[in-house]
Protein backbone atom coordinates (compact mmCIF):
# COMPACT_ATOMS: atom_id res chain seq x y z
CA UNK A 474 0.00 0.00 0.00
CA UNK A 475 1.19 3.50 -0.88
CA UNK A 476 -0.73 6.75 -0.52
CA UNK A 477 -3.60 4.89 1.10
CA UNK A 478 -4.51 2.56 -1.73
CA UNK A 479 -3.50 -0.66 -3.44
CA UNK A 480 -4.52 -2.21 -6.75
CA UNK A 481 -4.54 -5.99 -7.16
CA UNK A 482 -4.71 -7.02 -10.77
CA UNK A 483 -5.83 -10.48 -11.87
CA UNK A 484 -5.84 -12.12 -8.44
CA UNK A 485 -9.54 -12.33 -7.70
CA UNK A 486 -10.95 -15.78 -8.59
CA UNK A 487 -13.02 -15.88 -11.79
CA UNK A 488 -15.51 -18.33 -10.25
CA UNK A 489 -16.20 -15.88 -7.45
CA UNK A 490 -16.58 -13.03 -9.94
CA UNK A 491 -19.17 -15.10 -11.81
CA UNK A 492 -20.97 -15.99 -8.57
CA UNK A 493 -21.14 -12.31 -7.58
CA UNK A 494 -22.53 -11.36 -10.99
CA UNK A 495 -25.22 -14.02 -10.58
CA UNK A 496 -25.99 -12.79 -7.06
CA UNK A 497 -26.17 -9.17 -8.26
CA UNK A 498 -28.75 -10.19 -10.83
CA UNK A 499 -31.08 -11.34 -8.04
CA UNK A 500 -31.13 -7.85 -6.54
CA UNK A 501 -33.18 -4.76 -7.14
CA UNK A 502 -30.93 -1.83 -8.02
CA UNK A 503 -31.92 1.69 -7.19
CA UNK A 504 -30.45 4.95 -8.40
CA UNK A 505 -30.01 6.82 -5.12
CA UNK A 506 -29.05 10.06 -6.73
CA UNK A 507 -30.05 11.23 -10.20
CA UNK A 508 -26.76 13.13 -10.52
CA UNK A 509 -24.11 11.04 -8.84
CA UNK A 510 -23.06 7.40 -8.60
CA UNK A 511 -24.34 4.15 -9.98
CA UNK A 512 -27.51 2.27 -9.20
CA UNK A 513 -27.04 0.67 -5.78
CA UNK A 514 -28.07 -2.68 -4.31
CA UNK A 515 -27.27 -3.82 -0.80
CA UNK A 516 -26.11 -7.47 -0.63
CA UNK A 517 -26.32 -10.01 2.19
CA UNK A 518 -23.52 -11.01 4.55
CA UNK A 519 -25.63 -12.87 7.09
CA UNK A 520 -25.98 -16.00 4.98
CA UNK A 521 -23.50 -18.20 3.10
CA UNK A 522 -22.91 -17.09 -0.46
CA UNK A 523 -20.69 -15.20 -2.86
CA UNK A 524 -20.82 -11.82 -1.02
CA UNK A 525 -19.64 -13.46 2.19
CA UNK A 526 -16.87 -15.34 0.38
CA UNK A 527 -15.78 -12.20 -1.42
CA UNK A 528 -15.75 -10.23 1.84
CA UNK A 529 -13.53 -12.89 3.42
CA UNK A 530 -11.26 -12.81 0.35
CA UNK A 531 -10.98 -9.02 0.59
CA UNK A 532 -10.25 -9.21 4.32
CA UNK A 533 -7.31 -11.55 3.66
CA UNK A 534 -6.09 -9.47 0.72
CA UNK A 535 -6.29 -6.31 2.81
CA UNK A 536 -4.21 -7.90 5.58
CA UNK A 537 -1.62 -8.99 3.00
CA UNK A 538 -1.37 -5.43 1.68
CA UNK A 539 -1.00 -3.53 4.92
CA UNK A 540 -4.65 -2.81 5.77
CA UNK A 541 -4.87 -4.48 9.17
CA UNK A 542 -8.08 -5.49 10.86
CA UNK A 543 -10.46 -5.17 7.93
CA UNK A 544 -13.55 -7.24 8.66
CA UNK A 545 -16.26 -6.09 6.24
CA UNK A 546 -19.77 -5.80 7.65
CA UNK A 547 -21.54 -4.11 4.73
CA UNK A 548 -21.50 -5.28 1.12
CA UNK A 549 -23.17 -3.85 -1.94
CA UNK A 550 -23.16 -3.62 -5.70
CA UNK A 551 -23.19 -0.59 -7.95
CA UNK A 552 -24.04 -0.59 -11.64
CA UNK A 553 -23.01 2.29 -13.87
CA UNK A 554 -24.08 2.92 -17.44
CA UNK A 555 -22.41 4.69 -20.34
CA UNK A 556 -23.82 8.17 -20.51
CA UNK A 557 -24.86 7.93 -16.84
CA UNK A 558 -23.16 9.09 -13.66
CA UNK A 559 -19.73 8.56 -12.24
CA UNK A 560 -18.63 9.91 -8.87
CA UNK A 561 -16.39 13.01 -8.81
CA UNK A 562 -13.34 13.14 -6.49
CA UNK A 563 -14.52 12.34 -2.95
CA UNK A 564 -13.69 10.46 0.21
CA UNK A 565 -16.04 7.75 1.45
CA UNK A 566 -17.89 8.65 4.63
CA UNK A 567 -16.07 8.63 7.96
CA UNK A 568 -18.27 5.80 9.20
CA UNK A 569 -16.45 3.47 6.84
CA UNK A 570 -13.39 2.43 8.83
CA UNK A 571 -10.15 0.59 8.12
CA UNK A 572 -10.45 -0.32 4.46
CA UNK A 573 -12.80 -0.26 1.49
CA UNK A 574 -12.57 -3.10 -1.02
CA UNK A 575 -13.85 -2.62 -4.57
CA UNK A 576 -14.03 -5.37 -7.20
CA UNK A 577 -14.99 -4.64 -10.78
CA UNK A 578 -17.12 -7.58 -11.94
CA UNK A 579 -18.18 -6.56 -15.44
CA UNK A 580 -17.29 -3.71 -17.77
CA UNK A 581 -14.56 -1.15 -17.38
CA UNK A 582 -14.16 2.51 -16.55
CA UNK A 583 -11.57 5.08 -15.54
CA UNK A 584 -10.76 5.04 -11.82
CA UNK A 585 -8.54 7.75 -10.36
CA UNK A 586 -6.90 8.60 -7.06
CA UNK A 587 -6.78 12.33 -6.37
CA UNK A 588 -4.75 14.51 -4.04
CA UNK A 589 -7.82 16.61 -3.21
CA UNK A 590 -11.36 17.25 -4.36
CA UNK A 591 -9.92 19.06 -7.34
CA UNK A 592 -10.76 17.31 -10.61
CA UNK A 593 -7.30 18.19 -11.96
CA UNK A 594 -5.36 16.98 -8.91
CA UNK A 595 -4.81 13.45 -10.21
CA UNK A 596 -2.34 11.21 -8.36
CA UNK A 597 -2.98 8.11 -10.43
CA UNK A 598 -5.50 7.17 -13.09
CA UNK A 599 -6.15 3.91 -14.89
CA UNK A 600 -8.82 1.76 -16.48
CA UNK A 601 -10.28 -0.70 -14.02
CA UNK A 602 -11.78 -3.90 -15.46
CA UNK A 603 -13.14 -7.32 -14.50
CA UNK A 604 -11.33 -9.05 -11.65
CA UNK A 605 -9.38 -5.98 -10.58
CA UNK A 606 -9.47 -5.26 -6.85
CA UNK A 607 -8.95 -1.77 -5.44
CA UNK A 608 -8.28 -1.34 -1.72
CA UNK A 609 -8.67 2.14 -0.23
CA UNK A 610 -7.87 3.20 3.32
CA UNK A 611 -10.97 3.82 5.36
CA UNK A 612 -11.31 6.42 8.07
CA UNK A 613 -9.55 6.24 11.42
CA UNK A 614 -9.64 8.78 14.24
CA UNK A 615 -6.28 10.51 13.93
CA UNK A 616 -6.64 14.25 14.55
CA UNK A 617 -3.50 15.00 12.52
CA UNK A 618 -4.13 13.10 9.34
CA UNK A 619 -7.09 11.63 7.56
CA UNK A 620 -5.91 8.49 5.75
CA UNK A 621 -8.79 8.31 3.27
CA UNK A 622 -7.63 8.81 -0.32
CA UNK A 623 -9.74 10.99 -2.60
CA UNK A 624 -10.90 8.95 -5.56
CA UNK A 625 -13.06 9.25 -8.62
CA UNK A 626 -14.91 6.82 -10.85
CA UNK A 627 -16.11 7.72 -14.32
CA UNK A 628 -19.05 6.12 -16.07
CA UNK A 629 -18.04 3.42 -18.56
CA UNK A 630 -17.46 4.71 -22.06
CA UNK A 631 -19.67 1.94 -23.41
CA UNK A 632 -22.05 -0.61 -21.96
CA UNK A 633 -22.27 -1.09 -18.20
CA UNK A 634 -19.88 -1.51 -15.32
CA UNK A 635 -20.88 -3.64 -12.34
CA UNK A 636 -18.87 -3.55 -9.14
CA UNK A 637 -18.98 -5.14 -5.68
CA UNK A 638 -17.83 -3.26 -2.63
CA UNK A 639 -17.16 -4.30 0.96
CA UNK A 640 -16.84 -1.81 3.78
CA UNK A 641 -16.76 -1.69 7.59
CA UNK A 642 -19.63 0.41 8.91
CA UNK A 643 -18.81 1.77 12.39
CA UNK A 644 -22.47 1.81 13.45
CA UNK A 645 -22.84 -1.98 13.17
CA UNK A 646 -22.41 -4.11 16.29
CA UNK A 647 -20.22 -4.68 18.22
CA UNK A 648 -20.03 -1.04 19.32
CA UNK A 649 -16.85 0.70 18.20
CA UNK A 650 -15.25 3.44 20.30
CA UNK A 651 -14.48 5.17 16.99
CA UNK A 652 -18.19 5.75 16.47
CA UNK A 653 -18.05 8.44 19.17
CA UNK A 654 -16.22 10.66 16.71
CA UNK A 655 -19.07 10.69 14.23
CA UNK A 656 -21.45 13.61 13.97
CA UNK A 657 -25.09 12.90 14.71
CA UNK A 658 -25.88 13.06 11.01
CA UNK A 659 -23.10 10.62 10.13
CA UNK A 660 -24.18 8.26 12.90
CA UNK A 661 -27.79 8.38 11.74
CA UNK A 662 -26.90 7.71 8.12
CA UNK A 663 -24.59 4.85 9.15
CA UNK A 664 -27.30 3.33 11.36
CA UNK A 665 -29.87 3.49 8.59
CA UNK A 666 -27.53 1.46 6.41
CA UNK A 667 -27.03 -1.06 9.21
CA UNK A 668 -30.79 -1.41 9.50
CA UNK A 669 -31.38 -1.75 5.75
CA UNK A 670 -31.94 -5.15 4.19
CA UNK A 671 -31.13 -6.35 0.68
CA UNK A 672 -34.05 -6.13 -1.75
CA UNK A 673 -34.50 -9.06 -4.10
CA UNK A 674 -36.17 -8.55 -7.45
CA UNK A 675 -38.70 -11.32 -7.00
CA UNK A 676 -39.67 -9.94 -3.60
CA UNK A 677 -40.68 -6.56 -4.96
CA UNK A 678 -42.15 -7.32 -8.34
CA UNK A 679 -39.77 -4.82 -9.85
CA UNK A 680 -40.25 -1.73 -7.74
CA UNK A 681 -37.51 -0.48 -5.44
CA UNK A 682 -37.46 0.02 -1.70
CA UNK A 683 -39.22 3.02 -0.21
CA UNK A 684 -37.35 6.29 -0.61
CA UNK A 685 -34.69 6.81 2.01
CA UNK A 686 -31.68 9.02 2.43
CA UNK A 687 -28.91 8.33 -0.02
CA UNK A 688 -26.13 6.16 1.41
CA UNK A 689 -23.38 8.45 0.21
CA UNK A 690 -21.90 11.90 0.51
Ligand SMILES: O=C(O)CCC(=O)C(=O)O
Pocket residue numbers: 510551560565575584624625626636689
Ligand atom coordinates in the same frame (compact mmCIF):
# COMPACT_ATOMS: atom_id res chain seq x y z
O1 LIG B 1 -17.37 2.29 -8.49
C1 LIG B 1 -16.28 2.44 -7.96
O2 LIG B 1 -15.28 1.80 -8.29
C2 LIG B 1 -16.10 3.44 -6.85
C3 LIG B 1 -17.33 3.73 -6.05
C4 LIG B 1 -17.08 4.72 -4.96
O3 LIG B 1 -16.08 5.34 -4.87
C5 LIG B 1 -18.14 4.94 -3.96
O4 LIG B 1 -19.25 4.39 -4.08
O5 LIG B 1 -17.88 5.65 -3.00
Ligand SMILES: [Fe+2]
Pocket residue numbers: 563564565624
Ligand atom coordinates in the same frame (compact mmCIF):
# COMPACT_ATOMS: atom_id res chain seq x y z
FE1 LIG C 1 -15.84 6.10 -2.93
